[in-house]
Amino acid sequence: MTLSHAAFNERLDDSHPAVERIADWMSSLGKPVKIQPTKKADNFLDAQRLRDDGDIKILSTGEMIEVKHQTTVWTDEKSYPYSSIIVSNKNSVDKNRGNVVVYIILNKDMTHAAMVPFATSEHWFLKKKKPGNTGVYEMFYLCPLEYVQFVELPVVSGGAYMRQ
Numbered sequence: 001m002t003l004s005h006a007a008f009n010e011r012l013d014d015s016h017p018a019v020e021r022i023a024d025w026m027s028s029l030g031k032p033v034k035i036q037p038t039k040k041a042d043n044f045l046d047a048q049r050l051r052d053d054g055d056i057k058i059l060s061t062g063e064m065i066e067v068k069h070q071t072t073v074w075t076d077e078k079s080y081p082y083s084s085i086i087v088s089n090k091n092s093v094d095k096n097r098g099n100v101v102v103y104i105i106l107n108k109d110m111t112h113a114a115m116v117p118f119a120t121s122e123h124w125f126l127k128k129k130k131p132g133n134t135g136v137y138e139m140f141y142l143c144p145l146e147y148v149q150f151v152e153l154p155v156v157s158g159g160a161y162m163r164q
Contacts, residue, residue, distance in 0.1 A: 036053070076150045080114070089141075102115055102118065120148075126141060
């Protein structure tokens, strides 16, 4: 396993609290959801093959939710420090086109979320960026804030969702 692949697996492990936070929230809204299984690969090629279709499945509709967790501090559109928000890596969005219904991006403290429905994708644009978690330039879809819904996440007791 290469150093960068090991770092990928570490980031994958670190994403679980954010996914669980959103699953708890969705369950508290009465939406039956299931956290999708996490598949770890032994190498980069396997990682490409095992790339998932989303983090959370809404059981009543079969629709998928993709969850992201930022290190940025914000609570709403006014406090968000940029004019657009990163939706996800281009390859991931393109692979899941039509499967993921909404991208939910959490703030640093996981107290607020930015919801970016796939239905707004006609307004998204591509930008080459070097994220801090990888240090490698990649193409990302970004969405102007006017198409993003910011919400405060209530404190919920959690655990009412399914795991696979």
